[in-house]
Amino acid sequence: xxxxxxxxxxxxxxxxxxxxxxxxxxxxxxxxxxxxxxxxxxxxxxxxxxxxxxxxxxxxxxxxxxxxxxxxxxxxxxxxxxxxxxxxxxxxxxxxxxxxxxxxxxxxxxxxxxxxxxxxxxxxxxxxxxxxxxxxxxxxxxxxxxxxxxxxxxxxxxxxxxxxxxxxxxxxxxxxxxxxxxxxxxxxxxxxxxxxxxxxxxxxxxxxxxxxxxxxxxxxxxxxxxxxxxxxxxxxxxxxxxxxxxxxxxxxxxxxxxxxxxxxxxxxxxxxxxxxxxxxxxxxxxxxxxxxxxxxxxxxxxxxxxxxxxxxxxxxxxxxxxxxxxxxxxxxxxxxxxxxxxx
Amino acid sequence: xxxxxxxxxxxxxxxxxxxxxxxxxxxxxxxxxxxxxxxxxxxxxxxxxxxxxxxxxxxxxxxxxxxxxxxxxxxxxxxxxxxxxxxxxxxxxxxxxxxxxxxxxxxxxxxxxxxxxxxxxxxxxxxxxxxxxxxxxxxxxxxxxxxxxxxxxxxxxxxxxxxxxxxxxxxxxxxxxxxxxxxxxxxxxxxxxxxxxxxxxxxxxxxxxxxxxxxxxxxxxxxxxxxxxxxxxxxxxxxxxxxxxxxxxxxxxxxxxxxxxxxxxxxxxxxxxxxxxxxxxxxxxxxxxxxxxxxxxxxxxxxxxxxxxxxxxxxxxxxxxxxxxxxxxxxxxxxxxxxxxxx
Numbered sequence: 001x002x003x004x005x006x007x008x009x010x011x012x013x014x015x016x017x018x019x020x021x022x023x024x025x026x027x028x029x030x031x032x033x034x035x036x037x038x039x040x041x042x043x044x045x046x047x048x049x050x051x052x053x054x055x056x057x058x059x060x061x062x063x064x065x066x067x068x069x070x071x072x073x074x075x076x077x078x079x080x081x082x083x084x085x086x087x088x089x090x091x092x093x094x095x096x097x098x099x100x101x102x103x104x105x106x107x108x109x110x111x112x113x114x115x116x117x118x119x120x121x122x123x124x125x126x127x128x129x130x131x132x133x134x135x136x137x138x139x140x141x142x143x144x145x146x147x148x149x150x151x152x153x154x155x156x157x158x159x160x161x162x163x164x165x166x167x168x169x170x171x172x173x174x175x176x177x178x179x180x181x182x183x184x185x186x187x188x189x190x191x192x193x194x195x196x197x198x199x200x201x202x203x204x205x206x207x208x209x210x211x212x213x214x215x216x217x218x219x220x221x222x223x224x225x226x227x228x229x230x231x232x233x234x235x236x237x238x239x240x241x242x243x244x245x246x247x248x249x250x251x252x253x254x255x256x257x258x259x260x261x262x263x264x265x266x267x268x269x270x271x272x273x274x275x276x277x278x279x280x281x282x283x284x285x286x287x288x289x290x291x292x293x294x295x296x297x298x299x300x301x302x303x304x305x306x307x308x309x310x311x312x313x314x315x316x317x318x319x320x321x322x323x324x325x326x327x328x329x330x331x332x333x334x335x336x337x338x339x340x341x342x343x
Numbered sequence: 344x345x346x347x348x349x350x351x352x353x354x355x356x357x358x359x360x361x362x363x364x365x366x367x368x369x370x371x372x373x374x375x376x377x378x379x380x381x382x383x384x385x386x387x388x389x390x391x392x393x394x395x396x397x398x399x400x401x402x403x404x405x406x407x408x409x410x411x412x413x414x415x416x417x418x419x420x421x422x423x424x425x426x427x428x429x430x431x432x433x434x435x436x437x438x439x440x441x442x443x444x445x446x447x448x449x450x451x452x453x454x455x456x457x458x459x460x461x462x463x464x465x466x467x468x469x470x471x472x473x474x475x476x477x478x479x480x481x482x483x484x485x486x487x488x489x490x491x492x493x494x495x496x497x498x499x500x501x502x503x504x505x506x507x508x509x510x511x512x513x514x515x516x517x518x519x520x521x522x523x524x525x526x527x528x529x530x531x532x533x534x535x536x537x538x539x540x541x542x543x544x545x546x547x548x549x550x551x552x553x554x555x556x557x558x559x560x561x562x563x564x565x566x567x568x569x570x571x572x573x574x575x576x577x578x579x580x581x582x583x584x585x586x587x588x589x590x591x592x593x594x595x596x597x598x599x600x601x602x603x604x605x606x607x608x609x610x611x612x613x614x615x616x617x618x619x620x621x622x623x624x625x626x627x628x629x630x631x632x633x634x635x636x637x638x639x640x641x642x643x644x645x646x647x648x649x650x651x652x653x654x655x656x657x658x659x660x661x662x663x664x665x666x667x668x669x670x671x672x673x674x675x676x677x678x679x680x681x682x683x684x685x686x
Contacts, residue, residue, distance in 0.1 A: 020427050021426050021427065091569060094435060094508055097570070097573045105568070108571035116434040117431075222451075228454060232444065
């Protein structure tokens with residue numbers, strides 16, 4: 001399997017994450033990719049290629065133009081405002097506050113375009129986010145070109161990024177950008193299967209009223225887990241999208257038998273709805289050793305996960321999302337890809 | 344003029360405020376009250392008395408019961424969750440996310456009930472917030488008892504606290520609690536005049552659909568100033584409250600002539616609408632030396648402010664809100680009270 005990868009991911013190297021009331025080194029760190037690349041080389045998964053620069057067109061197909069402009073300039077404006085730390089929102093348009101007027105102040109705009117405060121915008125974040133979007137498009141294009149499956153080693157991840165909001169370590173929604181690319185290049189129905197521990201609120205948001213991109217997610221129950229405010233089972237889509245969004249929230253301590261039963265249901269749904277291609281939001285923070293999650297999958301379970309996805313028999317774009325047990329992220333992510341290839 | 348004051352304000356002594364992407368010592372600090380008390384003594388303003396404990400009934404007249412329970416237990420739950428720092432939200436119900444289901448997780452509930460992240464919940468915060476509400480009720484009761492004016496030296500402040508959200512250094516909305524007390528004890532129309540530099544989004548929120556409590560606010564234009572997402576001139580109230588909310592957003596560098604013209608307009612509005620009593624949200628962060636605001640009032644201007652309020656000829660409850668030029672806060676706040684008494 002070919003891996004698409006951009007070395008520019010290292011430009012996303014924030015110093016601070018807000019966690020437990022303190023500023024700590026971010027769980028989502030550049031070392032994550034190094035471990036995955038090492039494992040790809042160790043098992044001989046296949047070639048690692050660099051994507052072409054795509055410009056902003058594929059990004060603007062799923063993201064708000066004002067939001068994209070904000071991401072592009074936020075760091076420079078933040079620094080110009082005299083702030084000493086990285087850009088972290090301090091206020092947002094909460095219940096019954098105005099969502100229509102976008103403040104002039106960079107502090108106000110930061111809150112307008114954020115859905116979470118753990119994720120700071122740092123120098124280089126925009127360049128890295130653009131490179132990750134290029135990776136996603138590059139992976140989608142290779143599947144359009146006839147590959148059975150391609151791995152887009154995106155970083156920063158994307159699935160929490162909504163049409164006009166960043167957060168949860170995500171800035172541009174790589175999976176949404178890839179799915180839209182597949183649609184724009186001729187496929188009529190795409191299914192995004194999100195196996196990251198966290199609900200992909202951003203992906204759901206982007207496609208919630210559409211029937212051409214199905215969103216299926218297995219994740220920690222939002223009553224107990226980030227992102228808390230989206231991912232319930234009764235969120236089934238709206239308008240034309242009704243029935244094309246399916247959430248499988250699962251409890252603390254979930255093991256492979258329960259997790260894989262939900263996976264089978266999700267894959268069955270994708271097939272019944274006529275998906276022609278799968279985009280996998282591949283987070284491996286379902287791992288038992290993950291420091292910020294609460295499922296209990298083993299490294300061997302990731303092989304079985306790949307096999308189950310492979311048996312769906314659809315062209316597949318794998319895109320890296322979360323996974324914070326850094327030393328095991330390569331083993332676990334590549335196990336999914338090897339399991340897929342074994343079918 | 345009598346001052347109502349609770350020594351329990353010192354229980355609000357957070358160690359951290361999120362500002363400029365760093366955790367810094369809070370601008371809203373216990374020393375603020377010490378400077379005001381010193382000035383009250385120095386000028387011989389009048390007696391300083393301690394309020395009676397009121398229980399939660401006056402609080403629950405304007406705040407959501409679930410929110411109040413949350414504030415009561417948040418610190419203990421946060422500590423029990425293993426967090427090492429003070430309680431700071433990291434995610435909230437942003438645009439198109441669910442506002443109906445309240446998460447089980449303390450991290451999720453913290454986001455549900457917050458409108459800002461600069462304000463951490465610390466040990467003792469709840470006790471101090473309750474004491475400030477007692478101060479507000481105690482001041483209102485003395486005006487009901489016949490005093491021309493009383494000063495409630497509330498801390499923490501209150502005007503950013505909405506029916507079900509904390510933030511902006513505020514937890515319980517002292518001015519709203521006092522206004523409701525005045526209504527419940529027989530006055531038919533109350534005007535809250537908010538002269539703090541920041542818009543009192545919480546107070547506006549609580550009374551936005553009511554015609555019995557008028558809200559009038561002079562503040563930094565929310566396009567440029569906290570709270571950014573409320574406080575525009577076209578927010579005039581809704582339903583029965585239409586015409587009973589008036590905002591006067593003012594630009595960077597505003598001096599006394601422009602500020603006092605807006606004050607005259609606000610006071611005229613209160614009188615025309617038949618207010619029987621004034622509640623003044625007395626922030627003195629309009630001062631030229633304030634570290635986080637951008638108006639340019641001088642210490643002498645605060646004397647004139649008090650005179651203008653006194654000339655309204657209404658019974659008046661002054662309640663302390665913001666003001667972060669700590670060394671000058673006593674001079675400036677007491678100048679307003681002395682100006683009032685000189686009329």
